[in-house]
Amino acid sequence: DTAVSQTPKYLVTQMGNDKSIKCEQNLGHDTMYWYKQDSKKFLKIMFSYNNKELIINETVPNRFSPKSPDKAHLNLHINSLELGDSAVYFCASSQIRLAGGRADTQYFGPGTRLTVL
């Protein structure tokens, strides 16, 4: 049973191309995230969606555009790819509760390794 899935797992492309990464979760969570992990393993949040609405939009180039067709899906589209976009991109999901608790745990997808040549 895959909780958070991402496709593709590997993506190799040329500079200047446009590509998309898809993410789906079957946990019934209402919040989904995109993270970028660089070569030094630093995890940086990019976007967060709650019930299809954008709630966190960190400083990322506007070449990156998230799209959430429903609360189980959060796709990441990247225009005009650059060498510096090479990284591992993780999708995650959680159930945000005002009272907090373990239910807030984020569960991650397997990651998509993007290589821009």
Added chain:
Amino acid sequence: AQKITQTQPGMFVQEKEAVTLDCTYDTSDQSYGLFWYKQPSSGEMIFLIYQGSYDEQNATEGRYSLNFQKARKSANLVISASQLGDSAMYFCAMREGLDGQFYFGTGTSLTVIP
């Protein structure tokens, strides 16, 4: 200021020994959550353990325990009886605020020596 600080970029431990991975956090919220994740060389992020700010007992999950010292704002991960499969990157994370934003530390690379 960093929200999550992990001061040990790399740690080594002998197999079967215990090891403590340090994590300190910074928040003014009263309600927050602390998490540890493991990232083996295969790349996936695996949730290990959770500690809530109001939890009075330290969290434990099998060989993992979280040494929660609220006044010091520290949430160290203790791994008992280390195994070779514990070799991985370990990330400390915090959730704060109503929007539930997560903050991750820079990670600690643990190597278990046979």
